Amino acid sequence: MSTRDFWHLQDWNDLASVRARLAGGESPTARWGSFEETPLHLAAAAGAAEAVTAMLAYTREVDIPDERGRTPLWWAVEHLQEQTVQLLLEAGADAWRPCVGAWTPGRLALTTGLAPLVAGTPGAVPLTVAQRAEQARADRLISVFSAEKIHTEGLGVTFTDVLGEEEVIRRLGADPAECPVFQQDSEMDQMDLFDAGGNYAVGVTGTALGCIVSQPFSNALDDDELARRLAPATTYSLFFNPKGGTFGRLYRDGTVIRHEEIGSLTPCADAPPEHWLYRFWQQPCIPFPHEDANLLAYACAMGGITKATARDCWALSHGPRRIVRCR
Incomplete structure (x- = not known):
């Protein structure tokens, strides 16, 4: 089974399957797809907290970018996935790393219910009164x-x-x-x-x-x-x-x-x-x-x-x- 061909079809509720694939040598940070995203990007966007936890045990590349520069944390934020946002932050993901131009996952999160998760992280830039x-x-x-x-x-x-x-x-x-x-x-x-x-x-x-x-x-x-x-x-x-x-x-x-x-x-x-x-x-x-x-x-x-x-x-x-x- 190829990471390139099948991670996008993964049932994220089947944690045993995810763990077996990782144990079998498949990388959670292997790029594939039209945006060169990784399995970690996909799991983060899907809100698959247990899958993300399993993947983080196999990689330190928590901020690996896709083709456009977007990190797994960015994907989790744009899909408003609170659990995976929290897990990635705890693993050291940088909420204030520019991903698309000057835009950061933290900047996006501040305009959503995810704001409390990023407001106190290192490098946080609060919204101005005018921006709010x-x-x-x-x-x-x-x-x-x-x-x-x-x-x-x-x-x-x-x-x-x-x-x-x-x-x-x-x-x-x-x-x-x-x-x-x-x-x-x-x-x-x-x-x-x-x-x-x-x-x-x-x-x-x-x-x-x-x-x-x-x-x-x-x-x-x-x-x-x-x-x-x-x-x-x-x-x-x-x-x-x-x-x-x-x-x-x-x-x-x-x-x-x-x-x-x-x-x-x-x-x-x-x-x-x-x-x-x-x-x-x-x-x-x-x-x-x-x-x-x-x-x-x-x-x-x-x-x-x-x-x-x-x-x-x-x-x-x-x-x-x-x-x-x-x-």
């Missing part, structure tokens, strides 16, 4: 988009700092008087609303700091055209491609200044700081109450809407306040 406040604002926005299930497959949504539904409707080229306000409720059928609107219909819902423009069943109105119509404004358009991938575009006054694919992969060293702030580093096995809540919150904030309420999110979970025919 910034993270709290981001987490509040994530919680807003976690309030209810939002079907995101195929969803196109644009967040903009243009104030007022009527102003957005006018910029889209329609007459507000011809776009009545719907009574939003839990029984609203978005499909019926958009079918009645025809092709190139979008939903418009006002918030205290801007508007949400939604296309839940298609991305018929091109992001570039939508941004040009809404200008001058800050807009962020997000598209959950049903064929795979989630893509975002940030516009300033109709000009695209950032085009990116976002999702659950750990951000790169040169990623915008907002990717870390909105927890793109947390792995999908640790879901938010709604799995895309952090992506929607990020897009909302990048579009200039830094505060929202659960009722604002009805624009995506139940339906918009108004339907606008754009052509």
